[in-house]
Amino acid sequence: MMEFPLKLWSHYVRLTARWPSIGSIAPFLPVIAAWWIISELQIFPRVFLPGPGEVMHSFRSLVYTGILPEYLQDSVVRLAVGTFWGVALGVPLGILVGLSPRAHRALWPLLLFFQAIGDIAWLPILVIWFGYGLVTMTVVIVYTVIFPVVLNTVLGVRSIPITMHRAALSLGASRARMVWEVILPGALPNIMTGLRNGLGYGWRALIATEIIVGTSGIGFLMFDARRAGSVVEILLGMIILGILWYIVDSWILAPVERATGQRWGLVTR
Amino acid sequence: MLRDALKSRKAHILLAVAGCYIAWQLWLTIAAPRKIADFGNAPEKVNVLITLPFPPERFHVQLFQTYGRVSGTQENAVEVRGVKRADLTTVARPYWVTRVEPLQPGG
Numbered sequence: 060m061m062e063f064p065l066k067l068w069s070h071y072v073r074l075t076a077r078w079p080s081i082g083s084i085a086p087f088l089p090v091i092a093a094w095w096i097i098s099e100l101q102i103f104p105r106v107f108l109p110g111p112g113e114v115m116h117s118f119r120s121l122v123y124t125g126i127l128p129e130y131l132q133d134s135v136v137r138l139a140v141g142t143f144w145g146v147a148l149g150v151p152l153g154i155l156v157g158l159s160p161r162a163h164r165a166l167w168p169l170l171l172f173f174q175a176i177g178d179i180a181w182l183p184i185l186v187i188w189f190g191y192g193l194v195t196m197t198v199v200i201v202y203t204v205i206f207p208v209v210l211n212t213v214l215g216v217r218s219i220p221i222t223m224h225r226a227a228l229s230l231g232a233s234r235a236r237m238v239w240e241v242i243l244p245g246a247l248p249n250i251m252t253g254l255r256n257g258l259g260y261g262w263r264a265l266i267a268t269e270i271i272v273g274t275s276g277i278g279f280l281m282f283d284a285r286r287a288g289s290v291v292e293i294l295l296g297m298i299i300l301g302i303l304w305y306i307v308d309s310w311i312l313a314p315v316e317r318a319t320g321q322r323w324g325l326v327t328r
Numbered sequence: 329m330l331r332d333a334l335k336s337r338k339a340h341i342l343l344a345v346a347g348c349y350i351a352w353q354l355w356l357t358i359a360a361p362r363k364i365a366d367f368g369n370a371p372e373k374v375n376v377l378i379t380l381p382f383p384p385e386r387f388h389v390q391l392f393q394t395y396g397r398v399s400g401t402q403e404n405a406v407e408v409r410g411v412k413r414a415d416l417t418t419v420a421r422p423y424w425v426t427r428v429e430p431l432q433p434g435g
Contacts, residue, residue, distance in 0.1 A: 125424040126387045310338045
């Protein structure tokens with residue numbers, strides 16, 4: 060009697076040993092099963108809580124009509140553009156603040172002040188300045204990404220042992236080589252941590268911005284579905300957000316963060 | 329570091345997905361001109377009828393408005409007036425566009 064479950068379990072263990080990613084799907088199965096059972100029992104009206112099947116149908120329909128790919132692409136491009144500028148501005152600023160005591164004195168209070176003003180708090184004024192468009196969304200994402208990147212870069216620069224600086228200087232390294240070969244690689248694990256946090260916040264800010272000022276994107280899709288009372292599309296949007304962020308974080312950012320940490324001796328296997 | 333990252337199975341899957349996406353985009357680019365009917369010696373701006381495999385929704389109408397004036401919809405088609413001939417390939421590029429043809433006078 061116990062043979063079948065044991066066989067099933069051993070099959071699962073072998074499968075996840077070969078494909079570890081399948082192991083990360085397993086925790087979702089009880090959640091989906093519970094959702095399916097609750098919706099089938101119609102504890103809540105179907106209009107308020109549709110089942111997984113209806114969400115899948117909505118997914119197919121939105122892909123068929125081209126709406127979902129277009130909106131998804133818009134959201135991802137916005138996030139990529141915002142992240143690029145957030146990193147391009149944040150890393151040099153973080154290195155400057157981390158290296159120069161004068162820059163630290165001048166900029167640190169400003170950084171802390173503006174960090175306290177949430178990204179969404181900027182939206183009303185940004186809409187007045189730039190209108191309901193891409194610029195507003197990009198500014199919000201850059202603003203969201205930049206603070207974790209700057210603060211973590213400062214931390215990374217300051218945590219590089221002074222002996223490293225002295226060793227490089229005694230070997231005759233110029234200022235530029237110091238930054239390129241000692242400071243930047245040394246701060247890289249912290250920069251990656253900052254980027255990982257910043258992207259997470261940026262992703263959420265993007266959705267909120269699309270809900271408020273967007274004319275396309277996943278956030279817009281969800282908010283637009285509210286007008287039609289389509290809970291299916293709202294749920295679909297939420298699922299897509301979760302899956303996409305899971306892939307970006309655990310498949311791209313976390314391995315790079317781990318690799319930089321291992322490379323610079325902060326984390327061992 | 330990069331070499332190690334590229335060796336992982338997740339990286340292979342992501343690269344395969346990226347490869348498929350690029351191939352798909354290339355296919356859309358190649359397939360687009362075949363969806364456009366012969367416009368002959370039409371002027372610089374043309375009136376077109378864009379056929380879809382389903383009734384157009386607000387999203388499709390709004391998208392075509394960026395290329396010209398949407399003057400109405402038929403069953404599975406959208407009428408767009410004043411589209412630049414240079415934009416016809418872009419209009420035909422989405423996979424959900426099946427045909428782009430001249431809008432008949434009085435249509």
